[in-house]
Amino acid sequence: MCQLLGMNCNVPTDICFSFAGFRARGGLTDHHRDGWGIAFFEGAGARVFLDPSPSADSPVAELVKHYPIRSLNVIAHIRKATQGEVRLENTHPFQRELWGRYWIFAHNGNLKNFAPTLTGRFLPVGTTDSELAFCYLLDRLAQRFPQGTRDIAELHAELRVLAIEIGSHGEFNFLLSDGDQLFAHCSSRLCYIVRKAPFPVAHLADEDLTVDFNEVTTPLDRVAVIATTPLTDNERWTQIVPGNLLAFRDGEPVALRDTSTVAQDYPRGTVTNA
Amino acid sequence: MCQLLGMNCNVPTDICFSFAGFRARGGLTDHHRDGWGIAFFEGAGARVFLDPSPSADSPVAELVKHYPIRSLNVIAHIRKATQGEVRLENTHPFQRELWGRYWIFAHNGNLKNFAPTLTGRFLPVGTTDSELAFCYLLDRLAQRFPQGTRDIAELHAELRVLAIEIGSHGEFNFLLSDGDQLFAHCSSRLCYIVRKAPFPVAHLADEDLTVDFNEVTTPLDRVAVIATTPLTDNERWTQIVPGNLLAFRDGEPVALRDTSTVAQDYPRGTVTNA
Numbered sequence A, B: 001m002c003q004l005l006g007m008n009c010n011v012p013t014d015i016c017f018s019f020a021g022f023r024a025r026g027g028l029t030d031h032h033r034d035g036w037g038i039a040f041f042e043g044a045g046a047r048v049f050l051d052p053s054p055s056a057d058s059p060v061a062e063l064v065k066h067y068p069i070r071s072l073n074v075i076a077h078i079r080k081a082t083q084g085e086v087r088l089e090n091t092h093p094f095q096r097e098l099w100g101r102y103w104i105f106a107h108n109g110n111l112k113n114f115a116p117t118l119t120g121r122f123l124p125v126g127t128t129d130s131e132l133a134f135c136y137l138l139d140r141l142a143q144r145f146p147q148g149t150r151d152i153a154e155l156h157a158e159l160r161v162l163a164i165e166i167g168s169h170g171e172f173n174f175l176l177s178d179g180d181q182l183f184a185h186c187s188s189r190l191c192y193i194v195r196k197a198p199f200p201v202a203h204l205a206d207e208d209l210t211v212d213f214n215e216v217t218t219p220l221d222r223v224a225v226i227a228t229t230p231l232t233d234n235e236r237w238t239q240i241v242p243g244n245l246l247a248f249r250d251g252e253p254v255a256l257r258d259t260s261t262v263a264q265d266y267p268r269g270t271v272t273n274a
Helices: A016-024 A059-066 A129-144 A152-167 B016-024 B059-066 B129-144 B152-167
Strands: A003-013 A036-042 A045-051 A071-078 A094-098 A101-111 A170-177 A182-186 A191-196 A201-203 A210-212 A222-227 A238-240 A244-249 A261-263 B003-013 B036-042 B045-051 B071-078 B094-098 B101-111 B170-177 B182-186 B191-196 B201-203 B210-212 B222-227 B238-240 B244-249 B261-263
Touching (some): A003 A016, A003 A182, A003 A244, A016 A222, A045 A059, A045 B045, A059 B059, A071 A101, A071 A170, A101 A129, A129 A152, A152 A182, A152 A244, A182 A222, A182 A238, B003 B101, B003 B170, B003 B182, B003 B244, B016 B059, B016 B222, B036 B101, B045 B101, B071 B170, B094 B129, B101 B129, B129 B170, B152 B170, B152 B182, B182 B222
Antiparallel strands (some): A036 A045, A094 A101, A170 A182, A191 A238, B003 B222, B094 B101, B101 B170, B182 B244, B191 B222, B238 B261
């Protein structure tokens, strides 16, 4: 099983703290050694760092850990290969352009007997079920909105239909962003936290690292962090109810028809990365 | 004026030596301080490192210089902005997917009154003439070959037509690769060198750095390096005749209808980066 990490903020924020703990899951505190990647939106542009080697040993991960790229939307992924060899082209997140915007996608799960018909406009380069699902999503969005849309409710409604359809083939937790908003779909396991003033002193679950966010933020900052399992062991994370698709914008979930969630306390010290 | 660097090889090769000299042109030995980028194909996958800050100061460039990514096709670019602000989305090289392959493109020049009609399949994210030209190229390739093609002669013939058409709007030196082959179009200034056994001892023009390629290669290796101006001051580079499009594969130009070139000696010590 792979690990997902997303961040959506109202001001450009660096992800160094969360990434430090997340990265440890790529071969150090967990067994996801089949590559990793992280994508940062900066304005309309996107930077994608991919490495088919384990994140715990990766010089690229070392750079990302220490180089504070500030971004409104970030998607990261550590891979445990299920379908597709360990190769660069099978490394998440994946990127495509639609409607003059970059779209970034990462998936956790395993889709079986998933062989959708594609128009050819978006085709997978690698051999994963994940990239195929991404191409199918974009293909369908392109057909549904030939002139494009940036309307979060319209996109959410269509993506929800697609998530149900694709999710019928298996586990389909995913993060998707066009740089404006970040969609998080939970089919089995995905949680989030919204950090805002008064900011907490957070302690990582995977590394003995603590940060007092009051020292690095302003009172107006708001940051949502989405992850497969909680990254800190002293904060209250919200489990997304399986079957739900959340849309994050400006550092919080947007109230849309399908946003039911249930808060769940993760007891200190019992966080797992299984 | 921007700087282009390309590499095409018959075995995966690192570009650390050439990149060391090329990078110096981004703010150190030359005035191209408006960002830089480099893309490496590895199998069907591609890694693109982009940085809108000067390459001479960039921590990402520092990583690339010391982390030997081995690749058959590399395209790098240092930007001197003509059209489009200095922003990540305007930083070359650009990437798109067509026919289930990634395509990478970088441009040196300036296109005026270039406003092609696009189908919408490929749209620019940023505001450069370069990305617009790339989208137009792919749009036309997609129309010309609806089922796709990997035939180098077919691609070359179509790209040549497009290069002439787009080049009528201004300077249009470009590098383009789909991971199999690398196309290099010279509209004003582009040169290349093919290194093979017996390998030379090469000395950079932009930094006092020498490498004996015999120590890091096997007798069967063949590497073509393409650059705006020669990167070394003790080798014989071949100037591509303006108006010509070369296709490189397995580390050398492929003999196609339009490959006329003229060798030109660059005297030692008189290499310019203007």
